[in-house]
Amino acid sequence: MSADVVTLGCRLNIAESETIRALLGDGDAVVVNSCAVTAAAVKETRAAIRRLRRERPGAELIVTGCAATIDPAGFAAMAEVDRVVANDAKLAPASWGSTLPAAPPPRFAGHARALVAVQNGCDHACTFCTIPAGRGASRSVAAGAVVDQVAGLVAAGHREVVLTGVDLTSYGHDLPGAPTLGSLVERVLRLVPALPRLRLSSLDSVEIDPLLLDLVTGEPRICPHLHLSLQAGHDLILKRMKRRHSRADAVALVERIKARRDVAIGADLIAGFPTEDEAMAAATRALIDDAQIVHAHIFPYSSRAGTPAARMPQVPPPVVRERAAALRARASEAKTAWLASLVDSVQEVLIERPGVRGHAGNFAEVRLSAPLEPGTLARIRIDGATETYLLGSPS
Structure with missing residues (x-):
């Protein structure tokens, strides 16, 4: 085999x-x-x-x-x-067991979307997280190598490339001249003009540099979709998580973005973090509306051995599950309302296997009335919406 x-x-x-x-x-x-x-x-x-x-x-x-x-x-x-x-x-x-002198770049044959890892590791110490122990210190890929890989993927037929990493917005601090993620994105767009669509993986809101913000809100080739690592909607919980932003910081960032471009906001949110009471949980639920989150990833708090959060007073597991369910329900309501608001619009959709579904630039899933060639970008008229995806036909 x-x-x-x-x-x-x-x-x-x-x-x-x-x-x-x-x-x-x-x-x-x-x-x-x-x-x-x-x-x-x-x-x-x-x-x-x-x-x-x-x-x-x-x-x-x-x-x-x-x-x-x-x-x-x-x-x-x-x-x-x-x-x-x-x-x-x-x-x-x-x-x-390979005798190659170096690892080849991934090619993603058969996939419409391709991923490029530009950063690995993390220098932060969020109290709930074990990932620095698994990934080590933050380190970045040289911009030239990133550009070469993106260019190769575009030449191979990929219409969308996603820049990804463990702590993507920390990109560049370890490289000569300390370039920012914004400067990397600008260089990719400038040097790979044939790239139709660039998407960014999860971002730490406090590290979004001014150039990156300008590009996200002003460059049409960047997908109008940002996924933010927010985690909670109450300042005391954020402090105990050792996050570096406040609730007001997160809301203000989204307001600045939305004032300049209609960007769909995603977020990671944790339910039932140690010491969380019902008022704190309610503040995180309210953040879905206040930060206009339509792509929420909800995680019930999971105690990880060796982390500071594991030594804090724990929320009983049944309560954690209840709060996660309530957070998911609120997130589902917000997403359903957002999808309904997109009916009658025209969206540029990357067609994925088996050719009858894809994702718009705002990362809404779109299911098609008839198949199109996988791997192509198509203008799709949105005819309807369900609770979780859009229904469309070629415009």
Whole structure:
């Protein structure tokens, strides 16, 4: 059987998995690229390992990624696992038996959208997060290498490229001259004029530099969609999380953006963080309206061993689940109303497999009345909306 890679977690993992796939060759091996962002993600990783061993009893089963890096002994002890590869070695050709001198850039063959990892690691110390332990210090990819990779993906036919990283807005501080993410984005757009659509992965709102803000709100080739790492809507909880923005900062940023361009706002939000009371939970629910969030990723707080938050007074698990459900319900209402507001508009949609669905620039999912060629950008008239996606036809 051919080698395969199973990916859990973030867009950075997805990008790295494509490189691993290119390095694996044709041997009978399966790689699990793991996630550790929550306890549920680690549990899902372990379940995937057990399932894959049942499906591929003769394959070499290798585990890499954040969960395997944070707890290598735990994963190595699993009977199903043959080998563990830490994050700092996951893109080394030798880790996968390849004799290539360097890892090739991922190509995303068969996918409409391509990802480019421009940054890795994180220098911050949010009290709930284990990712710095799995990814190490923040480090950036030189702008020239990013431009070359984007140009290669465009030449291969990709119509949308997503810049991604662990802490994307920290890009550049470790490079000569300390360039910003804004300067990188400007350089990509200028030097790859054939790129139709550039999307940005999750951003830390406090690190958005002035040039980046100008580009997001004024450059039509940048998708009108920003996903912000907000986490909570109450200042005391933000302080206990060791976030660097206030609630007012987040709302003001969105107001500045919206005053200049109709940008769809996404956000990560955590329900049931330690010490959270009902008033604090209500403030986070209200942030969905106040920050006009239409793409919300809701996470029930997950205690992670070794983090400061794990030593704080915990919210009872049933209460965490109730607050997460209430937060999801409010987010769903906001998204449904937003989708309804887009009916009768015309959206530029990237057509994805199998050709009857795609995503608009604002990241609304669009399902088509008739198939179009996957990988193309098409003007789609929005004829209707459901609670979760739009219905459209070619305009």
